[in-house]
Amino acid sequence: MKARRGDLSGPVLAILVTLVLLAIGAAIIAYFVLLGASPQQAVIAVVGQPTIVKAGANDFIANVTIKNVGSANITLQATDVYLNITGTKVSANYISKTSLPPGATATIGFVVAGKWPAVAGKETVSGALIVREAGTMEVVFRVIKPS
Secondary structure, eight states, X not given: XXXXXXXXXXXXXXXXXXXXXXXXXXXXXXXXXXXXSOOOOOOEEEEEEEEEEEETTTEEEEEEEXXXXXXXXXXXXXXXXXXXXXXXXXXXXXXXXXXXXXXXEEEEEEEETTOHHHHTTOSEEEEEEEETTTEEEEEEEEEEOOO
């Protein structure tokens, strides 16, 4: 083969192909590093056994411990944490921590007025725990009967 005027030599062509391949590789790496990262997300999980105990004549207290298993901090305020149980929506009366970083746990207590007769004869009661920053989850409470 005869080289014609204006043709690229072998070494120059090899360098150009190498540069193009490096640019393509850098673009693929940038895509996965910059765009492929998972977003910060708050996720909660129940730790241990949530309980219901009688308080007063017809009231009960529902306690649940949650853990932040997500990657974002969760701010816990009584106005942002609710429990739907026995047809009643109640705000949290007690929260052991106001900030819940990833991996941390907090205990939340709810006082439900006048509903003890609705749970007194049951072993377990289901409720929906609503944490504004983390979503809604079903929680099954164990009813502790007074002796």
